Amino acid sequence: MDTTLQDPLVGQVLDGRYRVDARIAVGGMATVYRALDTRLDRVLALKVMHPALAVDGAFVERFIREAKSVARLAHPNVVQVFDQGTDGSYVYLAMEYIAGCTLRDVLRERGALQPRAALDILEPVLAALGAAHRAGFVHRDMKPENVLIGDDGRVKVADFGLVRSVDTVTSTTGAVLGTVSYLAPEQIEQPGAADARVDVYACGVVLYEMLTGEKPHDGDSPAVVLYKHLHEDVPPPSAVVPGLAYELDELVASATARTPGVRPYDAVALLAQARVARQALTDEQLDAMPPQALSDGHDNADDRTSVIPRGLTVPRPLPVDGDEPVHRTSRLEMPPAPPAGPPRARASRRPRGPMVVVAAVLLALGLGAGIWYINSGQFTEVPPLLSKSEAQARDRLEQDGLDLGKVRRAYSDTFDRGTVMSTDPKPGARIRQNDSVDLVVSLGPKTVKVPDLRDRTPAQARAALKERGLEPGMVTREFDDEIARGSVISTSPGEGATVRSGSAVALTVSKGSPVDLPDVTGESPEDARAELEEAGLKVRIAPGRVNSEFDAGLVARQSPGEGTQAAEGDTVTLTLSKGPEMIEVPDVVGDSVDDAKAQLEAAGFEVDEDRGLLGLFGDTVKKQSPKGGDKAPKGSTVTITIR
Template sequence: MDATVADPLVGHVLDGRYRIESRIARGGMATVYVARDIRLDRVIALKVMHSHLASDEDFVARFIGEAKAAAALSHPNVVAVYDQRTDGEHVFLVMEYVPGRTLRDLLNERGRLGPREALEILQPMLAALGAAHRAGLVHRDVKPENVLLTDDGQIKVADFGLARAESASKMTKTGLIIGTVGYLAPEQVLSGNADIRSDVYAAGVLLYELMTGVLPHQGDTPLAIAYKHVNEAVPPPSHTLPGITPEIDLLVTRATSHDPGRRPQDANAFLAAVAEVHGGLPRDFDWRVEQSGRSQTSMLESAPPAPTQAPSGDGHTAVYDARTAPAEYLPRRSGGDKVVGALTGRYVLIAIGAVAAVILGWAVWYQVSGQYHHVPEKVVGMQLSAAEKKLRDDGLQVRVAEAVYDDHVQKGQVAKSNPPGGARVGDGAVVTLTPSKGRIPREVPDVGGKSQDEARQILEGKGFKVGDVSKDTSQTVDKDHVIRTSPVAGKKTSPDNPVNIVLSTGMSMPDLVGTNGEQAKNTLRSMGLDVKVDTQKDDSKPAGVVLSQNPRSGDGVSRGDQVNLVINEQKCDINLGPFGKYGCDNGDQNGDQQLPVPDVTGQNADDAKSTLEDAGFHVNVLGGGDNVRTQTPAGGTTSPRGSTVFLIT
């Protein structure tokens, strides 16, 4: 029965969202399926962890942590991780589906690749590893099975961080080796520990395999191969394939040095070296090597064929127990943990001679191999226009890629170049420049209601610069405080873009001149203003109206500000005989409305007062009697509303 049909997960829907359609591959840690995201209606890949690992809580926790780290990688040569989910006993990753085939499939079909073609494939692979190394991730399982070739020619690296997650399992003990044995660095064999330089070692082994079609170390068992990684150097690929230049040999031997400190210190450093060598190769280099190899056919045919994978034949990431190895396969050590090779004096001399020949050959080839250029070391950070001119003046072609955000490179400057600065390239080679769009966008802080100085301090503290400062009226924000910003608070923008602020001119002072004084005071007090009133006599204006105001109409004011009003006062002197002269203050009257004055003469003083007040007048009672003897103004006349009527008792 077909394995895909027999797989119990095919046809199931995980997490109520991912319908599994077919199985792609099964490895030592997980099975990969083609699935459909029902919610988004797109094809994705699911990597479902094997049940015996899913039951290990420590492993699952580390698996989830590494999946999050891998998901943070955003690089065109990295297989994207969209999500990590759990459905019952199934722990799985949701990943980008990459239609195509693996680099292993290509090798199986072609046998080996030309050196120039191999370097072209290695560069995007190293770019992906370099992105992981910058993020602090170690792949730990670099091999052709984890390099995917898309139908449209892209190259993507899969399984970032997953081998590292496996090493955190409770099954990992002292003496266990994690990884695919053909690509293990010596330090992985000896201690099980790996860092980014271990990935460089594996990439060097992979480069050797791409060019020769075989792995550098062969053996009948995995432990025999691991033993050779520790005790034997990876040979220069030219020993197997004549015609390969010393520079290419040096790429492999440096990357696979037993001393991690002598290797390129991360994938980015290895990429720079690979790009320089590739740029110096003529376009027909692979054809030349092929012609050279044909003259050595008998030599190549005499070499014993060897598997390109571990003896298990499946290329899976494997776990081997070095404690059970036969004595002849244990690494030889001297002075504690230091491993030494048993080289005789004769072999030492041969090795020295070979190195000298490599260096001499490289120097001669470098000088006479043709017209070459170096990409300027400081192209990153240059203004784009200046960088383009510099490269074209040097005889290079320029392609400008889509701009990206970069916290370390200002807007309009070059953020990246490919090949990188310092790389050696041929005449007329294309250098791709990626300009910076400025620093990575971040949220604009909320400075509403803050003073201008406070707002500036907060914005600059978040890396932003204050741009234009304008003003507008506001009924709710105090004068000289921030109403709003542009871009608005909470919106993401690059700190290279200025943040404009709008300050409040305060509430707009209303025009009160000529209005009723009492109403004007109430209006201002409702605005939260402190009202101070002065009086002034102006017979040409109605009594009780506002003659002037400060601040003026249209000026900005804030709550608590003082406003001065001058209100018209109508004064009159009334001669009341023995009671003297009294002034009548008509400052509270409502305009000049005239009302009839009731006649209250002879009435009880209290009743008379009530009658007049009900009629709209103020009342002033003089004397000590009970009844009203006279009144001013007299009954039957008219007087302004709110004016004073004097009663004499």
């Protein structure tokens, strides 16, 4: 084997627990491996940060902090983070392993998708992003590479929480062209100030690409693509795929509006629009095969609601240094014939020509019959049943000569209530005729009601949400005259709302009654403290002093400043003055009035003109106070006498 292809981590055990079996993919920030958790005996994906990035302490700290946050985001369409750790120079994340392919693989294999397939992929993606948005997370790097499609048809979003860290090291050159294709205009103009609507924009671009098989903005360089995002609207998909439904054009236009305020405010709102668009389309419109599709060999008539066409030829990742050779053999491999006996016995026997010929013919006939039996009508394949109703699945099994086995029911966020979410054996598996197929039928999403958390502490509210199977979301604080400081005012979604189990519920916590901050600059520290404490505020004196217009020892500045509303118990920081800055006064005697004023003002002084009766028509400075060369407080007034 060529040693240049070997990966030093393959075969090693990280942190005494994770055995690295194969390299799956290499990205700009990390390498992803298939690994085995030797403690729990489960396969997972191990994302190992490149050593060049691992030396940046701030980057690693942010990587870890955000990974921990995302680990709390429990959603069936989000790739879960199990563990995080370091082993020497390796910083890693242990994540859920998804056997399947990415949406990029699907687009590369299939080109444009049918509208039904595009919506079947888009909706779970938006469900995942919606849960993240309501919990206070923004993905900021949505693209087909981060949408995983499992062999069982499940759709999952990857790289939550890591993309913010990537922002600190990414540039818009070279290999990043694929990423800039999904950037919202505000991400280009104001990096770091993005909110949930940048994910909405990216999803609109991804939908366009699924419907047309191409990106809406293309160019020879990233700069060209960025310019188009800023100055050109995403064209309607029907301009590329004639006959595409108007509702799909509207959905793309809404999501990719260049002005953020015109877009749906988050993925939940876009998901609602997508469902409305789906309901408005006929089966013929949903199942229309676009001319840009690269493969016409799949007929969705039997599997009209499957997430994506089955039978993708996308290659599965193989180990980089593994010893798993790929065998190419015939369909039926026969073991070698056993020896006919000891050499001496064989030599002593008489050859019997006719008998040998008859035996060979019989052997050939038996072998052919065996092959015919295995490959003939005695076997069939499990038909595609996912997303069909239980009755439809029963009819299809009967039509294919199979029996319905056990029917189990389970909750699902991605399959409609009453539809098949998995089968055993899986679709496409070979099975004897008259055997049975077990089904798992969806109960729909498990839902719970948001409890009344008003007047509870955040800790009590989080505990109550966990009890109901909900996740605490982001916490915001607002002034409230009725609710005590530190207690919950409201939730989003509100009390009594029916939500899916595992959804995040945001909390609004009271900052108490607002207090108008008085202006204490220029006062002594003692007087300032007394005035602020009387208003219910705490006081901190900052170390160090600054020059100001106030005398040394008085309050030079305060933070927050006058007129700002603060909550009772908040801290106001006071900075004391070390007196005005003393600067040298320019000598302007003999100069014209205009020149003198310009010099003095440039030095930081105010100017007062004293003309008297004799200087009404004069234009020359005869005297100044303070005198030139003396030192005076910056900002003080210099009087010039004009004659």
